[in-house]
Amino acid sequence: MTICVHGPDGHDGRLPLYGTATERARAWLLIEHPGPWPAHLDEMKTPPPMGSVVSEAEERGIRVQLIRRPRERRVPPPLQVYAAWSAGPDAWIEGRELAGRGDLRQLDLDALAEGRSPLLGERIGGRLLLVCTHGRRSACCARLGRPLAVTLADRFPEQVWETTHVGGDHFAANLVCLPHGLYYGRVSPTGAGTVAAAYGRGEIVLEHYRGRAGLPGPLQAAEYFVRAETGRLLIDEVSVESAEGLTAGPAVTEALVHANGSRYRVVVEEVAEAERGTCGLPCPEADARYRLVDLAPAAAGLSLRQSAE
DSSP: OBOOOOBTTBSOSOSOOTTOSOSSOSEEEEEEOOSOOOSSGGGOOOOTTHHHHHHHHHHTTEEEEEEEOSSOOOOSSSEEEEEEEOSSSOOEEEEEEESSGGGGGGOOHHHHHTTSOOSSOOBOSSOEEEEEOOTTTBHHHHHHHHHHHHHHHHHOTTTEEEESOOSOGGGOSOEEEETTTEEEOSOOHHHHHHHHHHHHTTBOOGGGEEEETTSOHHHHHHHHHHHHHHOOOBGGGEEEEEEEEOOSSSOEEEEEEEETTEEEEEEEEEEEOOOBOTTSSBOGGGSEEEEEEEEEEOOTTOOHHHHHO
């Protein structure tokens, strides 16, 4: 466990949030488990077949999260399970209560990994708010995440779950909004309602926005810069059309970003910094920063290759 010595106000806010959402999560499998949660899921000692299902899901690139209610940690069975797909405009969630862990074997993990229904149940119209409270992974997440989870649960009791590590301990308290895979960091109990209410309206709050899961960090940064420039905050009105690297030295990425009928050419540069977190411990995930090099309107139909000519 990472032991932190942050002050009462949490992290000092020096590290930029944008471009820090997990890059590899598009498909999600959420399994109710009251804990205790080990520091890493592969260390979990549970009766079969749960352990093997978790391993098989992760082998297929599915992001597995253990979840529990903030106040009432029931011991399965039954257990609530959700499957979600967060990529593109057609994000979705489906879920139901299973009679026991053995029913996890019925899930079609290959289908979920490809963005299709794993035959878990009907799609649900609601949204889920996952708060990282994984104390054995990071004390920050427990100390800052649990008050956030309780506060949100008071307002959105059916949507809020505590969850295992989501990445970016130094950005605690972390909130993940599904099905769209939106990552938020440094969310306080007082500001939580604003973020959750905005998500209910289909909007993004840039102040706490880390990015959308499943996109490479530079493209998350490009999306952020366009939103900041244009004020476009609806989830689906800004998207990256295409991107390519420009140099073999300091990583520079050029992207074409669509924003509500307009197109922008965005160039971002990855800047490596040897920084430590405010707890005094190394923060390897914080080594990469993205600097805006250029942002300009792009002509309709213009390709990346043409924009460089």
